[in-house]
Amino acid sequence: MILDLFRLDGKTAIVTGAGRGLGAAIAVGFAQAGADVVISARTADDLESVAGAIRDAGRKPLAIAADLSVAEPNLLVDAAIEEFGRLDVLVNNVGGAMPKPLADTRGKDLDRAFHFNVTVAHEILVAAVPHLLANPDGGSVINITSAVGRLPGRGYAAYGTVKAALAHYTRLAALDLNPRIRVNAIAPGAILTSALDYVASNDDMRGAIEKLTPLQRLGRPDEIAAAALYLASPAGSYLTGSVLQVDGGLLQPNFDLPIPDL
Structure with a gap:
């Protein structure tokens, strides 16, 4: 059955930045597909509700509150192996950087952003590799990037x-x-x-963003979770080195900061 290809029964996944938003949706989606999930975020309270949703799906969560920008790279991997005895999927979702005008962006801002978004993902991946290789079917790593990494926008x-x-x-x-x-x-x-949230509550701002989006709406977290499940599961077993653009068909930026011309 084609739907069986989207199952993760007996698998273990790590999802970083899983306290809310995309990471939470991905973690719960994996659990609903049959995986046990190691979830991490800075705030323990955020992780509790996600852990509860994983339990409601009939799977086991392992919540680890940590600042991954300073934590040991093998923290989550070691925890997954100790708790579940295996690791099959890694989702590097933690990241971000505050937008600001180019002239106000300093070298330390770039250094900090690179470390948090790229270096941390790399270090966790390297720690995971031996355990992913231990599986007969290998493993899957999913990095969460952004449409802004492809489309230029002011302030980013x-x-x-x-x-x-x-x-x-x-x-x-x-x-x-x-x-x-x-x-x-x-x-x-x-x-x-x-x-x-501030966009969703501002009709003018939301309308402007939706107008510049070919599908004329904002995306839902479960749509990103579905893409992650595809990449993590046997359904996506012939994809590697791919970047899935789940962005409503964007051909241009739909959300520039109001930064005036110099």
């Missing part, structure tokens, strides 16, 4: 640059880890998470 010099780097890192890692470990990425557009 740091964020867009590091997300573009993560997208190309995905291609490079896929080549190095072929054929046993698949490495892919998802580049979301504007998704209705708590990060966009």
Whole structure:
């Protein structure tokens, strides 16, 4: 049955940045597909509700509150092996950078953004590799990038640059880890998470963004979770080095910051 290809029964996944938003949706989606999930975020309270949803799906969560920008790279991997005895899927979702005008962006802003979005993902991936290789079917790594890594937008010099780097890192890692470990990425557009609450509550702003989006709406977290499930499961077993653009068909930026011309 075709739907069986989307199952993760008996698998273990790690999802970073899983306290809310896209990470939470991906973690719960994996559990609903049969996986036990190690979830991590800085705030323990955020993880509790996600852990509850994983339990409601009949699977076992392991919640680890940690700041991954300073934590040991093998923290989550070691926890997964100790608790579940295996690791099959890694989702590098943690990341981000505050937007600001280019002239106000300093070298330390770029350094910090690169570390948080690319270096942390790389270090966790390297820690995971031996355990992914231990599986008969290998494993799957999914990096969460952004449409801003492909489309230029004002105010995103740091964020867009590091997300573009993560997208190309995905291609490079896929080549190095072929054929046993698949490495892919998802580049979301504007998704209705708590990060966009201010957009959802402002009819004028939301309308402007939707007008510039070919599908004329904002995305839902479960649509990103569905893409992640595809990449993590046997359904996506012939994809590696790919960046899925789950962005409503964007051909141009749909959300520039109101930064005036110089």
